[in-house]
Amino acid sequence: MSTDGPRTVITFGTFDVFHVGHLRVIERAAALGDRLVVGVSADELNLRKKGREPVFSQRERLEIVAALKPVSEVFVEESLELKRHYIQHYAADVLVMGDDWAGKFDEFGDICEVVYLTRTPAISTTALIEKISAGS
Numbered sequence: 001m002s003t004d005g006p007r008t009v010i011t012f013g014t015f016d017v018f019h020v021g022h023l024r025v026i027e028r029a030a031a032l033g034d035r036l037v038v039g040v041s042a043d044e045l046n047l048r049k050k051g052r053e054p055v056f057s058q059r060e061r062l063e064i065v066a067a068l069k070p071v072s073e074v075f076v077e078e079s080l081e082l083k084r085h086y087i088q089h090y091a092a093d094v095l096v097m098g099d100d101w102a103g104k105f106d107e108f109g110d111i112c113e114v115v116y117l118t119r120t121p122a123i124s125t126t127a128l129i130e131k132i133s134a135g136s
């Protein structure tokens with residue numbers, strides 16, 4: 001956590017089948033500081049935690065997120081258990097997550113501000129995959 005200088009915001013996500021809900025959380029996270037760092041979850045982490053491979057590979061997901069105007073830096077999030085390490089490594093002042101994670105990261109309140117943003121309603125990667133698969 002830094003007292004002066006640019007305010008760094010960090011957020012994490014899979015950002016698979018990138019959609020407007022992802023864009024909005026990134027834009028709103030960036031607005032909370034001067035520099036936004038995004039941890040994009042590794043393919044291996046997804047397989048372990050969600051039991052399926054993302055549609056887009058981590059290399060592609062990183063490339064998409066890195067190209068967004070509000071994003072200053074991206075890195076691969078190798079493990080959910082490394083959050084404290086990542087927050088400290090990037091000297092983040094604020095951790096932002098969507099409110100599907102509400103309360104889950106309060107333990108990091110000792111090293112940064114923790115903010116949960118309301119999810120964009122009615123859109124998700126899972127729903128998109130289902131819709132595309134159904135061909136409707």
Ligand code: C2G
Pocket residue numbers: 012013014015016021022025039040041077080096097098099100101118119120121122123124125
């Ligand atoms: N999001 C949102 N609105 C939606 C869908 C997603 O605001 N309609 C937000 C989520 O709350 C999250 C971010 O977009 O903050 C990325 O969502 P996912 O790709 O689903 O990320 P997730 O798999 O939840 O992250 O350390 C966390 C891990 O990296 C996993």
